[in-house]
Amino acid sequence: MGEPTRLTSPDRVVFEGAGYTKQDVVEYYRAVADWMLPELARRPLSLVRCPDGAAGQCFFQKHYAESLGDDVRSIDLMQKSGVEPYLYVDDIEGVTDLVQMNALEFHPWGSRIEDPERPDRLVFDLDPGEGTGWPDVLRGARDVRDRLRKLGLENFVRLSGGKGVHVVVPIAPGPSWDDARAFSDAFANHMAVQAPARYVATMSKAKRPGKIFIDWLRNARGATSVASWSLRARQGGPVAVPIRWEELGRVDGPAAFDLRAARRRAARMRKDPWEGFETLAQTLPVIG
Structure with a gap:
């Protein structure tokens, strides 16, 4: 040091x-x-x-x-x-x-320096398109949660401090980045095919109005996602804050916590809202 x-x-x-x-x-x-x-x-x-x-x-x-x-x-x-x-x-x-x-x-x-080629988490970023409101984001996040749980994957939620929320899935290191990318691609596209009026799984901005972009592209080698508790370089000093799923309906948006409010939350916490995250050794299923 x-x-x-x-x-x-x-x-x-x-x-x-x-x-x-x-x-x-x-x-x-x-x-x-x-x-x-x-x-x-x-x-x-x-x-x-x-x-x-x-x-x-x-x-x-x-x-x-x-x-x-x-x-x-x-x-x-x-x-x-x-x-x-x-x-x-x-x-x-x-x-x-x-x-x-x-x-x-x-x-x-999404991997550690000890084994950078083996990811240990996936992130699905729900990015609302124009004309999509916070209630739509809440509904979408819970839909992603429930679909992942049906596949046997417990997951956690984070307010992005920007426009949407992140659903984060801890996995046991073992899959390659190609495996992680393939699973994430298949999962997001499966949702978009099943509910095309609500979701899109491609980056095309022309397809996003009125829909939520399920951004799975962060699950590729070299791609990143903002850390929990990180400030965002946006007006007001918002923070990406991890919360419990039970809290999601009680916040008024993805930038509900600024620097001061996030610091107060951290000081009051006695238990991690993502308790159990680090010990979950989940394996990626096959999406049929």
């Missing part, structure tokens, strides 16, 4: 309107670290960095650089262009280093 990060420009406002500063961001991540790190640590990461705050120009970064900080780690991963250095963190000090470098969002792989 390197020396504790010295935060530069701690009073700089990162989320205009809400008034949250860079110091607020660091203190938030330290406050939720115990809940966030199990999903974040020791996984290849992509970041959303916003040097001019959430309202400015932001960019994704997935490659390691020494300038990111002493507690940010590097892992070499094979890509089509050859071996490339990706980044990951072990602990909250690494997260703090990345916030110092203006990282706001954290998007981990």
Whole structure:
């Protein structure tokens, strides 16, 4: 572990309107670290960095650089262009280093650095198209939940902090990325075929109005999904918050928690809303 990060420009406002500063961001991540790190640590990461705050120009970064900080780690991963250095963190000090470098969002792989070619979770992102409301998203999320359960897969729900919700499925490492992608593709397309007026499983924006896009494409090698407890680089400082299925109908939207509200929730929690997630050793079924 390197020396504790010295935060530069701690009073700089990162989320205009809400008034949250860079110091607020660091203190938030330290406050939720115990809940966030199990999903974040020791996984290849992509970041959303916003040097001019959430309202400015932001960019994704997935490659390691020494300038990111002493507690940010590097892992070499094979890509089509050859071996490339990706980044990951072990602990909250690494997260703090990345916030110092203006990282706001954290998007981990669905696999760990110890076995990056074997995913241990799947994510289905329910992205509502134009003309689709929050009640439609709730209905869709519960439909995904129930269909997965019929296949023997327990699953968990997260408010995305953006437009929709994520349904997350823990699996035992073993399937390849190709296996994970094939299952996710078949599952989402099966839903779209059975309920074409409600769902679409392709990225085509022309097909999305009035429907929910079941985004299964995050379940591919190198694709990522935002981590639970991660801030989103959006107005107001919303957070991607894991909740219990029983809570879903009591929230008013996917960005129901901002930085302050998410921090309060984390402080009050005595039990993980995703209790049991890490110990579920589920196997992927075959979709006939």
